[in-house]
């Protein structure tokens with residue numbers, strides 16, 4: 001229990017009606033989950049508006065309401081607090097409610113279109129190796145030191161996030177590495193967190209269904225760097241067209257990493273093989289087990305962050321050389337029959353292009369690249385034709401299939417994809433809606449030396465159709481199919 005006036009500390013309050021000197025059991029932004037002595041925070045969302053549910057929250061036991069507009073009728077004995085921005089207030093309130101965990105932790109946020117999970121997970125592993133207790137907030141899983149907590153979002157809502165951070169503090173964690181999605185910035189899920197540092201990976205086509213324009217999407221990512229305090233660090237990718245824009249207005253100390261340009265943390269790719277990367281970081285040579293040039297950027301970013309966090313360069317390089325791949329990111333299977341299968345979470349045109357370029361860069365003359373790819377339903381439709389175009393241009397054969405159709409018709413999604421294929425590549429693809437069948441077809445077509453790329457789902461263990469998550473794991477299906485076909 002905490003006093004409402006203490007929970008509201010630091011919020012931009014416009015007007016109060018009622019008593020704030022009351023004890024609150026829990027804060028809640030969903031009327032359906034409200035209980036006795038709760039404070040309900042009304043937020044305007046993408047589908048509906050929490051302000052419509054104030055009455056029902058009170059019926060369920062809320063004794064205080066935080067909102068942007070007072071309802072026409074005020075209920076007796078209830079405290080109403082009008083704020084400028086209720087999602088921002090929620091962030092602050094959640095932090096106060098859990099005794100401001102971020103002030104006792106060193107939290108580094110990672111934002112960008114691709115590479116967030118990879119960088120956050122690698123930093124988590126790296127700092128464990130350096131002997132620290134560490135927390136991780138990611139798309140794949142959350143971790144409190146070594147204890148796994150399932151993840152539902154890339155960045156959880158403000159209340160779940162502050163609770164998670166407080167559990168990390170409780171468990172003695174010193175560092176936390178977390179993904180900060182553009183949705184999270186836009187919805188103020190990270191408001192109230194004091195970050196020690198921020199990392200920008202890259203920005204390319206994704207989530208235009210939500211942000212509407214590319215410049216809104218850039219602005220959401222940039223807003224994260226604008227909120228960093230002056231004693232934090234802001235690390236950005238100088239090779240990305242928006243790498244400097246991201247840090248334009250930050251108060252934090254600016255650091256850049258890059259492969260192509262001179263900068264604070266410069267990486268050179270000496271060798272890019274299917275067994276790993278040989279790199280030079282600020283003139284120090286290392287080998288790492290991660291595959292693909294894009295991972296040179298991820299390695300540069302984690303090296304930069306570790307050094308900005310005060311770690312010893314030599315120890316960091318040694319630890320980097322021991323890091324293994326992240327689940328579902330360029331996961332590599334070599335079969336007894338000589339086929340290579342790669343499972344990768346590439347679900348944007350840019351990621352798919354990077355992965356396929358890596359496979360093209362490292363292939364021999366005779367080997368075929370066979371790609372299995374689908375696009376998610378209820379997500380950015382404009383990326384569908386682009387992903388299909390990239391897949392057919394950079395592969396010898398492509399099987400278009402389903403990837404979480406959600407509430408959309410899978411055939412309609414596949415038609416959106418097909419519209420992006422250039423006529424000269426029409427002969428390269430087939431369409432098999434059933435993902436397991438699509439994987440089987442690709443593996444069946446593969447001969448010794450060929451590479452099968454199964455892209456889009458990575459670590460996911462389900463296929464989401466009409467609100468139901470059916471068990472489906474690309475890695476499992478691949479293994480079963482390889483056994484079945486004796487490949």
Ligand SMILES: CC(=O)N[C@H]1[C@@H](OP(=O)(O)OP(=O)(O)OC[C@H]2O[C@@H](n3ccc(=O)[nH]c3=O)[C@H](O)[C@@H]2O)O[C@H](CO)[C@@H](O)[C@@H]1O[C@H](C)C(=O)N[C@@H](C)C(=O)N[C@H](CCC(=O)O)C(=O)O
Pocket residue numbers: 029030031032042043044045046047048049050051053152153154155156157158181182183184187
């Ligand atoms: C589009 C989006 O981001 N939606 C998120 C948002 O919900 P919303 O704005 O749609 O909520 P809404 O249904 O309009 O309701 C508005 C408000 O009324 C409340 N309400 C609603 C109904 C009711 O009966 N009572 C009630 O109080 C709701 O609790 C909410 O506070 O706020 C919710 C609470 O934080 C999130 O769970 C929800 O994530 C949905 C499930 C989602 O799918 N989000 C994805 C797109 C997402 O966030 N992805 C990013 C990763 C993207 C990336 O890969 O980069 C992520 O961080 O995971």
Ligand SMILES: Nc1ncnc2c1ncn2[C@@H]1O[C@H](COP(=O)(O)OP(=O)(O)OP(=O)(O)O)[C@@H](O)[C@H]1O
Pocket residue numbers: 112113114115116117118119139154179201202294295297298328329330344345346347350351352354355458
């Ligand atoms: N630095 C990078 N640049 C471009 N592509 C990358 C980079 N790192 C990883 N990728 C590609 O993008 C895919 C997704 O990587 P990752 O899961 O790390 O990104 P993410 O930003 O966490 O994605 P999400 O927004 O879905 O959480 C990988 O499977 C790989 O294909």
Ligand SMILES: N[C@H](CCC[C@H](N)C(=O)O)C(=O)O
Pocket residue numbers: 154347375376377379403404456457460
């Ligand atoms: N975080 C991303 C993941 C997409 C993964 C892909 N498998 C899909 O379902 O589209 C999103 O929610 O848009």
Ligand SMILES: [Mg+2]
Pocket residue numbers: 116117118138139140154179
């Ligand atoms: Mg992620």
